Amino acid sequence: MTMRAETAGKLPASTHSERISAFEEHYRSARNLKRLWTTLYGALFLAALVGSILVSDFSITGLLIGLPKAWNYIAGTLPSLSLSNFWADLADWYWGINYWLRLLVETILMGFVGTALGGIVALFLCFPASRNLIDNTAIYFVSRRLLEFFRTVPELVFALIFVFALGLGPFAGVLAIAVHTAGSLGKLFAEVNENIDPRPIEGVRAAGGSWAMIMRLAVVPQALPNYASYGLLRFEINVRGASALGIVGAGGIGQDLYVAIRQFEYTDISAIMLLLIATTAIIDITCETIRHRLIGQDLTTGH
């Protein structure tokens, strides 16, 4: 900044070559500064890289030994399917299909109920957490921090605590998902609220509406499609998350996957994983379609 000011000051009196040399000097110093930053970032990156390699026992030999092992493991989980005896082999591979499907339904339900409960909590917390809807700084601050706490504590930690407090089973998992969802959806909802058109708010206020009425009649109708879209996105994430919660005993198909992996029931692992992949893919595609329709509707009927 000062550099530019100096050269600019000199400009009227200076000759052509002086101006060029001033420009070149400016260019050189800017380039040097940029190089300095690049070197600094590079050094920082190298330090972090070396540090992490040291701390995490990562080594090329480890990788060379580990990767084939991992590959063998994955290859070992694949079943032996023969063409001549295909259906019998398939039935053998998916011997537990009824049981697994039931667990899969449970996993999806856990994701759904967790998202719904968390979404309801988020819906109540997002209005006081929107800066344009609340004047009281203390309430705003408290609700923002509460949402932050909900989403920063890992879901699995909540699950561990709830399993201890409520016993094994999907109920603990659902609560863990709900708490985490309330935190992340609450933040997203609040961001939606902060971007709405303020005119309907003025309108309801001018007509004598209370705070709750403003939220219901001016804010929610504008923000609902976005809420739904974020909720669906969270549902996709939560079904995936619910499949892992079983590992700590919080219900769902993760429990059976955990047992299969621990007891080296190789073909069961691949069978369950394929089921999971198929389920999440179907849910992803369905939710994406609905989401596009919601947002599309919002655009066509828009304000």
Added chain:
Amino acid sequence: MTLTITHGEIARLRRSNPEIFRRPLAERLREWGLWLGFAALLAFGLWWIDASPLRIWNGLSKLGFLVVLMIPPTDGGAFLGYCYAMLETLAMAFLGTLIAAVLAVPLGFLGAKNLVPNRLFHFGLRRVFDTFRGIDGLVWALIFVSAVGLGPFAGVLAIAVGDLMVFSKLFAEAIENVDRKPIEGVRAAGGSGIQTMRLGVFPQVFPVMMSHVLYFFESNVRSATILGIVGAGGIGLALSDRIRINNWDEAAFIIVMILVTVAVIDNLSRRIRMRIINADTGRK
């Protein structure tokens, strides 16, 4: 002059365009049906997981008991040990993200529609990218712990494999959104293929990729904190141990440590991201 409207006029308007005063029955029915279905599914789900007010009440009193046990959080004299475990967590997240990002660059180029114009190949590769997203990082960690043994190495691999496909997809999208003009400019000035990549594509793609990578690093720090629960190293191992032996005050200490670390990393990474994006827009 005041604008007035008589009841007769309202009645006339109501007759001439009823849909303004009342939405069509079919639409209202559909909306009610949707809400009803939602409520029914929720009720069914609650019944399935055996949720009852009594259980919640009992659970709450137990949770209150736990909170009392958690206060005050203490480090149990193992603060340095926790710090090292936290470093391990950060290292796992860093290395895992880095490996995934480096491997995803060639995959991203392969998956970009404008570079590999084969429709079928593009579609197939994208589906592969999508498929692997269906598996949670913790499940990958379980598998790699079984395959390469306990320790942070398994965690690094789990994070790398879990992120690889998502990165590939994001990178492919970044490459597809590249502006053609600088590429043509470099080519017109006589640049070779490599020079076109370096001077035409790279400066456009790099900031986008970096901001994705940093964002994923943040999220991986969060997920790396829990990978230890299945034995993949890091602070999660210490945490699940403390919970298993009911040392709740120490567990609370570790949770607070996680919260602080995540907040610090988020802040740092957000600053770097802003810098990269600003530098990028500044150049333009």
